[in-house]
Amino acid sequence: MENSSPIEQEVEHLFRHEWGKLVAVLTKLFGPQNLQLAEDVVQDTLLKAFNNWKINGLPQNPSAWLFTVARNKAVDVLRQQKRKEEFSKSIAALLQSEYTLVPTIQDIINTNSIEDDQLRMMFVCCHPSLSTEAQVALILKTLCGFSVAEITKAFVTGYDTIEKRLYRAKQSFRENNVQFELPSAAELNSRLDNVLMAVYLLFNEGYNSTQHNNLIRTDLMQEAIRLCELICRSSIVSHSGAHALMALIYFTASRNESRLDADGNILLLQQQDRSKWNITLIQNGIHHLEASAAGETISKYHLEAGIAYEHAKAENYKATNWENILQCYNLLCKLYPSPVVELNRAIVISELYGPADGIKAIEAITQLSSLKKYYLLPATLGELYLQLQQFDKARHYFLEAIALTHAASEKKLLQQKIMQCCS
Template identity: 40%
Template structure:
């Protein structure tokens, strides 16, 4: 029964919290009311059975609790009125029947408000929009549960203290706020796709949650090209999941993957979303460009048939609108495939002094790969060892150590 209740909650919680928040204008109070309804379900459903419409049941209970709270406040205010003051006529409080789509969209924008730190935005979105428990979020990001609980509590208090309005921004305010929303979904997916720490290289639950959130936002904001660009990117990246690990969970890099294991349904969905994004804009943004890069891989049956010059050109376009040393590193990888490792090594060497990449394990990993292809195995050995020292993920560390040993063996 607990599993069934959890499944219902995961599906319905965002709508319930959003409806209550639209009325109370208080995210924290709305979640508490929704949690009260969840507790009621856990108490009553084992005996009465799951109702035919569990979402409506939870919504009704939450509304009743909200009305009871308002009635108590009104009674208290009435008792505090000056003696002899005329008591206003009693009216039964009601929750407005708003547009659920609008309410959920407001919830998404509020949870991802830039007034919060990036970590807080991610945690609050997973909590309020994703319906994950604090324990699940803490587990996913390898943080102690009390620490995550404090982070979520502080985030809700910050929204209240800063008087962040429960609304979808309009006009010139929309683009930067939408970028914040998409960034949160992107970060959640990336942590699942290539975990920064822990024993597992992939956390499929986080990838699935990011996909669900992305699809939800695409339905809520159907005319925004970057929204469709992001969901295209996530669908295409997720299509490779089965091929990215071996029988014991060891990482398998892109060029070594069995592409027959790529999920063709997800690829079709991703390409459809990319077409939709391109139809909405003449100037592709960062997510649309990244999705176009992923599409080049998805359309290629083998690494050799991949359109590497186009990928390099797309990374160059991405660097122009979103300058980043990480983008330049990825461009160098594409250049290595299109023009050879020597040309790419020149680009990578220009990045070695970048402060942002000082602790980034993929810089020495890429450099080690290029040096291996150039036959400079001793240098490659040291680069792979450095990459192993820098990564926080156990699976990736083992992969880098294996590549270091292979490079060393070539010198013996």
């Protein structure tokens, strides 16, 4: 929204910050089986905000305004519903009488229990009746305000696929009569992996936006930090993986101020001014990395945080300990294999042994065809062939990468790489 009005910018900002909070409290009221109804009420609330504020200007407390409107809309919805027993079981009886209806809704839709409601919502979204992919997509949609297009990019898959996952997830909530409650302690930890994955994808979209004019979405990054800190503070789940993810997020976010030049061009790691890296965020990362060592297992976030730490502690690009980073990637490939991890490992191999060995490592990737829509595959091949001075091949891959990315800043970088092939 580069050319949007202040009201439009404010609504977009609030959409990201308040969407998940409102959906969580309304789902507590309506029940997960009526998740679509909760989302519809939030959508109507934001639409009313846009229309009202466009005429009257921003209220003194926009967040409180949204909660008041959402509360009033919820009252109207419940008054119109004849079968109130179909809503949350724990409060169904209180919704039957006009005397208790409004006080009950006012008590539920308030800002005092937002963190508890959002934490509960995260684990509700990870109900075992849903596939892993559906669980993560649902968190991104309901708690993080992701569009279907943004989720599509995060999963490197098709738009229709994500729409179907979300539809089936909501249908499963209805069929299984899922309630807005936390599962047993043992089941909580089994669901935690997918909760962390959703926060991880949220942060990634903020760090390297796929659907926005701005490469860096600080609003999404801040929301990911907030949700991850919420998990780290919780007394009901294992914290080791959450601390590792928090460390990874802080180490990565510390580079934000150095990632673009004055003209908005992307600066790759070797070009960045490390004096602009945020020392406070790096120290926060170290704190969480140390806290993550208390667990008995090594998650993928431990290994990725270890990689990010090696970059954070290096005084300059040449001082990077690529051997340690390769060891982390070797463990990732062994414990948590994926074509994207193998691609990143191939880049490290090229740093250690040269571009030709990097290309060989890419060609050896398991299920390489699954990356055919992932722009970083041809972009990486283009860079390696450029280093080998095989300019025709490099140009071919850069053009292929341009066709696969929607980000203007990435297209601009790739165009600059193509110019290098012609010089």
